[in-house]
Amino acid sequence: MWLWHNGELRGSDEVCIPVSDHGFLYGMGLFETFRTFDGKPFLFDAHWERLTDSLDALWIDLPYRKRDIEQAIQDVVRQNDAPNLYIRLNVSAGVAPLGLHDGRYGRPNVTLLVKPLAEAFAPVEKRLEALPFPRSRPEAAFRLKSHHYMNNILGKRALIDREAEGLFADESGSVVEGLVSNVFWTERDGRLFTTPLSSGALAGVTRKWVMETFDVSERAVTFEELAEAEEIWLTNSIQQIAPVTDFSGRRFPGKEGARFTEVWQRVLKTIEKESAT
Numbered sequence: 001m002w003l004w005h006n007g008e009l010r011g012s013d014e015v016c017i018p019v020s021d022h023g024f025l026y027g028m029g030l031f032e033t034f035r036t037f038d039g040k041p042f043l044f045d046a047h048w049e050r051l052t053d054s055l056d057a058l059w060i061d062l063p064y065r066k067r068d069i070e071q072a073i074q075d076v077v078r079q080n081d082a083p084n085l086y087i088r089l090n091v092s093a094g095v096a097p098l099g100l101h102d103g104r105y106g107r108p109n110v111t112l113l114v115k116p117l118a119e120a121f122a123p124v125e126k127r128l129e130a131l132p133f134p135r136s137r138p139e140a141a142f143r144l145k146s147h148h149y150m151n152n153i154l155g156k157r158a159l160i161d162r163e164a165e166g167l168f169a170d171e172s173g174s175v176v177e178g179l180v181s182n183v184f185w186t187e188r189d190g191r192l193f194t195t196p197l198s199s200g201a202l203a204g205v206t207r208k209w210v211m212e213t214f215d216v217s218e219r220a221v222t223f224e225e226l227a228e229a230e231e232i233w234l235t236n237s238i239q240q241i242a243p244v245t246d247f248s249g250r251r252f253p254g255k256e257g258a259r260f261t262e263v264w265q266r267v268l269k270t271i272e273k274e275s276a277t
Contacts, residue, residue, distance in 0.1 A: 002079040004072040004112040007064075009079055017109050022101060023092025029108075029147040030054045031090040034205070034237045035117060038275045039083040041073050043237070046205045051089070054144050059104040060093050069112075076114050084117040086238055092147075117238075121271070123264055124239045125254040127164040128178075128232060128247040130223045131155045135168035135176040135200055143202040152179050165234055165242075167223070174220045176200050181234035181242070182207040185221070186259045188230050192216045206235040213266060223248060231257040240267050 005015045023029030032047040041047070048066050055062055064072075069089065077083060089112055093105040136151040138144065155166045156179055166179040175195050177183060182204040184194045194211070195201050196218035210216060226232065232244035232252055241263060245254040253260070 001114055001116075002076060003114060004076050006110055007072075009075055015111060017092055018095050020095045020098070021092050021109055022094065022096050022105065023109070023147055025098070026093075026100075027147040028058060028060070028093035028101075028105070029091060030058065030060070031088050031145055031147070032237075033086070033088050033145075035087065036073065036077060036083065036085045037121070037271050039074065039077045040275050040277075041070070041087065042271060042274060043205050043209060044070070044073075046208055047089070047237070050145070050203065050205065051091070054146070055091065057140050057142075057144065058093070058146075060091060060108050061104055061106050062091060062108065062110065063106075064110060072112055076112055080114060080116070082114070082116045084119055084121075086115045086117050088113040123255045123260075124242045125245045126234055126242045127161055128167055128234070128244045129159055129161050129164040130248065131158055131166045131168050131179075133158070134171045138200050142197065143200055145202060155179050164246075167247075169223060170199060173222050174199055175223065175226055177202060178234050181236045183226075184210065184216070184233045184235060184241075185226055185229035186231040186257075190230075190259060192259065193219045193221070195219070195221065204235055205237050206240055209270070210235060210241070210263065213270075214263065231259055233260060233263075 001012050002009050003012050003015050017024055032051050034041050034047050092109040094108040139148060159166050168176045170176050176199045182201060186192050192214055194216055197203055227248035227250055232247060234242040243254045243257055243260045244252050
């Protein structure tokens with residue numbers, strides 16, 4: 001695959017990061033994962049806003065404007081002849097002296113990593129499994145989409161069902177988020193809920209879209225309470241909304257759920273609208 005790295009298209013085996021880059025040494029790096037539909041990145045404005053807010057928090061100065069990255073996305077789509085791509089926009093802080101750096105990072109290493117996605121887009125049902133240890137606390141005042149993924153990897157390894165999505169709670173037993181997802185649920189009266197950002201959950205882009213498009217309340221919930229929900233969904237920027245079929249010994253309606261069907265139709269209309277602009 002062709003990647004974009006520090007302003008140039010390069011083959012995947014030609015891209016490297018110096019060992020003295022603080023993204024490698026100290027985890028000082030951020031990324032945004034999103035996808036393209038017919039060559040256009042979906043909900044990219046929201047991804048860009050989150051990235052720039054997070055870069056400010058880590059004192060990393062991005063040497064590219066939004067339109068530069070949008071052009072880079074078009075370049076990798078064209079060069080790979082792949083209109084539907086999984087894209088990771090990765091910003092690694094850059095080279096700095098060994099030790100804890102207390103200044104700004106002015107020359108980050110910026111990369112678009114890509115892999116092709118199927119042309120067909122359909123809901124992906126998920127099984128959900130509670131993880132046996134708590135979610136790590138955010139590194140800053142809010143959860144960064146950073147290079148710190150040890151907690152997530154250890155959670156993935158702890159799964160009994162290797163194909164399930166793991167679900168984290170905090171030390172007090174309140175649900176936070178999935179391994180790579182935010183969590184939503186409905187109750188029997190049709191009300192829609194998600195966990196609050198104060199739990200340490202990532203401010204997911206798809207989470208934000210759902211909350212802006214529908215009437216959603218934030219509420220703390222335990223694993224036991226969640227298992228009594230009517231429907232459960234997971235959201236991320238590749239699958240958008242993944243309906244849950246199994247959790248804690250209970251079956252859920254998955255993609256047959258009434259509220260999920262309503263929300264999924266709105267997702268498809270939004271994709272169509274953004275792709276046409």
